[in-house]
Amino acid sequence: MEWLHKSFHELHQMEIYAIFKARVDVFVVEQQCAYPEVDEFDLQATHIWLHDNQKMVAYARILPANSKYQEVSIGRVLVTNNYRGKGYGKQLMKQAIHYAANHFKSNIKIQAQQYLSAFYESFGFKQISPAYLEDGIWHIDMIWEHK
Template sequence: MTTLPAYTVDVRRLEEFSARDLYAMLKMRVDVFVVEQKCPYPELDGNDPDCLHLRLLDGETLLACARLWRPTPDMHPRIGRVTVSPDHRGKRLGEALMREAISECEKAYPGEAIELSAQSHLEKFYGSFGFVPISEEYLEDDIPHVDMLRAVCGPASAP
């Protein structure tokens, strides 16, 4: 069994990042979502200023990150841009990142269900955190996705 590396959790708004830390986070997202997944789409979509950004760090090294949307009248709080650094995969950081993201959403928006748009091949992974599909499969940027919802409940259980 792979041992989860030690990490610290950092949650902040976009304007609170240093230029260097912001660059590292955005670079990792582009490296994974655009380059690795061969998906040319506007990663810098204009939504980052309205979200909280969660990072898992080992000292100054960015291990993983996610974007946390606040609720709106049409949407529950939402977890997105979930990614683990390619250099740190296979260490259960995706699971740690999701536990932290769910915890942060529950702290910031108590009593709210949580949504996400999952790449379809990750439906079982997100399901292990209590997310259930709420849409049919659809294509987003030529990648199959499904919308998922986690009902209001206690803390996330470890998969």
């Protein structure tokens, strides 16, 4: 298995396909959310993922400050169905936070599904908004402070 970090322009066609397929499978199909999964933020994101013999294991995208939020953000965090429950989500967040903190030296803001708040709190994120409904799922905004 190997962790990869690439800008959109560095991605190969099959990598783009694997990323978009995993995101649609998890967020649109599994969570039954009809929304524009592929968006303009993909073009400016750093895409980070773990693959196992060309199979997507875990994925997130990191957006620079002043794109989606004033702060750097981590989003589209997922572990594919066959790899869940094996600690890959924790590895992914460690990789994403490390990358964002070292490359951007900024606070990190996330839009978290509310039921995952304890997971994100375990990495030092703190809730900064009340819960709100987005695409039929309760979310909260959270912040990680760069030290």
